Amino acid sequence: MVVLSQPPALEHCSLIKTCKPTCVFTGIPVIDLRDPEAKTLIVKACEEYGFFKLINHGVPMEFMTRLEAEALSFFNLPQSDKDKATPFGYGSNKIGPNGDVGWIEYLLVNTNPQLTSLKTLSENFCSYAVNDYILAVKRLAFEVVEIMADGLEIEPRNVLSRLLRDEKSDSCFRLNHYPPCPQLQALSGRNLIGFGEHTDPQIISILRSNNTSGLQICLRDRTWVSVPPDQTSFFISVGDALQVMSNGRLRSVRHRVLTDSMKSRVSMIYFGGPPMSEKIVALPCLMAKGEESLYKEFTWWEYKTCAYNSRLGANRLGLFEKT
């Protein structure tokens, strides 16, 4: 068991009572990247859930296990050492700048090689496992959005991937550690929020976690369901920017993470975003004749600024809907 040198105070985290017991959802679409039907299945999954599990993805398992081991050795350092990494993206309990809290500690860096945060982080805290992993997951993200473009029958097929491949792409990478919370056992029927409900603002997110459950997604009928963990696969989520670019056809998925009472959860997520100056608008090639865009025009910089001025769980896209 991982023991935090300074456990976050329980009263600082949001204790929520689940209204209905959440069930483990067995209906998450599972997509084999090598399946000739993958393009159609990916689009279907993103329309229905904004979420799917990807298998046969080609990223070597050692890339994941090496980074997970390095992340754990970092998160197991004394608190005073981890606090030294605050300028390089370390944070605990606080999520974003507007008062959101969670039972979590993390490292959050921009993946743009021109910015120094990732470089400094890998040199000082995570050696090079993080670089291998990010490179592999970026390539996977490019491939997934290219297959998605094929499935959407849009041309050129790099219409989405060019935004992630751009050297100015505003993408980031997050390593999350959710320590177990044994006190939860005494609070039967209550759940502790590790990471509160939200949608990801970017285009696409690629998540890998260890075998500890906790991730939940919100279905169309607004019920929350638990995603069975699978440390060998990736979970892919549609972000707000892709919802806008597809004029609402693909939906960005609301999700959250609940704390486990016994097991620590480690997740690693690549958030693929466009360059700051990019206009986020419905792709003309996806609009039917006479179809109106559902959202007002904005740049990624404007949307990101709005996200950082809002609470985690806010319906940010609502502010950009045409009335």
Ligand code: GA4
């Ligand atoms: C949610 C998705 C990513 O983790 C993240 C988060 C960011 C942060 O933790 O700094 C935000 C959150 C996320 C959306 C609203 C704002 C910004 C915290 C917050 C309250 C890195 C991102 O890009 O947006």
